[in-house]
Amino acid sequence: MIKIKxxxxxxxxxxxxxxxxxxxxLDNMELHRAFLENENLSYSSIKNTNLRGAFLSGANxxxxxxxxxxxxAVLADNANLQDCVLxxxxxxxxxxxxxxxxxxxxTGADVTGTNFTGAELSGAKMLCSGxxxxxxxxxxxxSSTIWPKDFNPxxxx
Numbered sequence: 001m002i003k004i005k006x007x008x009x010x011x012x013x014x015x016x017x018x019x020x021x022x023x024x025x026l027d028n029m030e031l032h033r034a035f036l037e038n039e040n041l042s043y044s045s046i047k048n049t050n051l052r053g054a055f056l057s058g059a060n061x062x063x064x065x066x067x068x069x070x071x072x073a074v075l076a077d078n079a080n081l082q083d084c085v086l087x088x089x090x091x092x093x094x095x096x097x098x099x100x101x102x103x104x105x106x107t108g109a110d111v112t113g114t115n116f117t118g119a120e121l122s123g124a125k126m127l128c129s130g131x132x133x134x135x136x137x138x139x140x141x142x143s144s145t146i147w148p149k150d151f152n153p154x155x156x157x
Contacts (some may be wrong), residue, residue: 007055017101042080092130121145126153 002021008010014031018024021057026046030052038058046061049069056076065085072090077097084104089105093113102117103123110128117137123144131151141156 002032005035006031007035091128126151 002016002018002024004014004016006014012030014029014034016024021036021041022043024041024044026041026044026048026049029049031049031051033053033055034051035055036059037055039056040060041064042060042062044061044064046064046066046069051066051068051074052070052072053075054071054074056074056079059076060080061084062080063083064081066089067085067087067143068089069086070090071086071094072092074091074094075098077095078099079096080100081096081104082102083101084101086104086106086109087105088108089110091109091111091114094111095115096119097115098118099116100120101124104121105125106128107125109128110130111128111134113133113135114130115135117135119139121139121141123142125146127146127148129147130135136154139154139156141153145153147153
């Protein structure tokens with residue numbers, strides 16, 4: 001049995017009949033302000049889920065699908081989101097400082113006000129809205145990173 005604690009107005013605790021969050025199905029869940037720091041959520045399906053304000057610092061989300069999810073104001077510094085699908089997700093004002101987003105797909109995501117300081121974006125599909133208002137200081141990317149047409153990313157570290 002896994003318990004996920006949420007720091008919401010009711011201090012909600014969600015119980016899952018699982019031994020691990022790796023490869024879990026968390027689709028369509030209400031995980032507002034969930035405490036998932038340093039958790040292994042690799043290869044999980046987390047589509048259309050409300051993770052607004054969740055604590056994901058140091059979490060491993062490698063290969064997970066977070067399509068159409070709300071990650072508004074999420075704290076995901078030092079998180080591993082390599083090969084993640086974040087298509088059409090809401091990432092406004094999220095913190096991805098020093099996060100690993102290598103080969104992640106952010107197509108159609110809204111990253112307005114999102115902090116990517118020091119994030120690894122090599123091979124990522126950054127075809128998202130709000131990049132002009134995102135913080136891209138010291139990001140790392142390569143020739144495989146796909147940016148929107150007419151967007152000039154800062155120099156890569």
